[in-house]
Amino acid sequence: MPDQVKISHEELERDGFCQNPFFECLVAEVPEENKSKDGFTVVGYALYFYTYSTWKGPTVFLEDLYVMPEFRGNGFGKGLLCKVAKVGKEKQCVRLQLSVLDWNTPSRDFYAAKGAQDLTDSEGWHFIRFDGQNLYNLANEAPKD
């Protein structure tokens, strides 16, 4: 869904490196001699933040996990995931959550192999969103039931 990326790198920089950052990010980097065919040495990343469960306490939410296709199969994805788990453990997080698209079978299998459970399947949880004009409408005037 590349057309849905609306923010710029300036916003990313502002939101991730301010006094109270909205996210943390780990990058996977290769030495110069192993750079990608386009010349990049940063070949993967994991972007995450902390959320809170009223049942169990602090949670780490893995928002994005990505490794460039030409670097897959080398353990980068697993390495990034394990590092996020380690960061979460240090912050006393009791679990890690993420969302995956239903058609993304390789990712669903990757996480299932690490012990992830599909809570949409087992417990029926659905993601709900208010955005754009709907959010503004809600802020300006709540409609009657």
Add this chain to the structure above:
Amino acid sequence: MAGFILRKAEPRDVSDIMRLIKELAKFEEMEEKVVLTEKDLLEDGFGDHPFYHCLVAEVPKLQSSEGYTVIGFAMYYFTYDPWIGKLLYLEDFYVMQEFRGLGIGSKILKVLSEKAVKTRCSGMHFIVAENNTKSIEFYKRRGAADLSSEEGWRLFEIEKDDLLKMTAK
């Protein structure tokens, strides 16, 4: 109509918040999953680096139920979508049964969406159990989209034991 106020939760509210968390969990038929304590809530919400923000709905003592004046709450925090930026995430939202139909829920949602707009959030997100049709209708009436149905997003979770196994690698 019962008068009520919405205000920012304070440390003295943790026992009421805990009570309401358990009531909501009971309604979701998952009461046994609540392992959080009042001490956790206090440290996690009112310490140096709060993990959450909380609004409470309060009625005057005369209109209280069994002596409780805090009769609703909403717990939220800020998350991040690398496509659109900051989001307000609504974790728990609950009004005690006997205080429903008075506009308290609508008012809470309005205050939260004002907060989202004021803090430059691109949206407000949350999860709802698919069998909670009443809540789903409440949100859809106000323009919410069900991303699980419309776009196929599924919620995955790795629990503590499996998390620890990964840190050992």
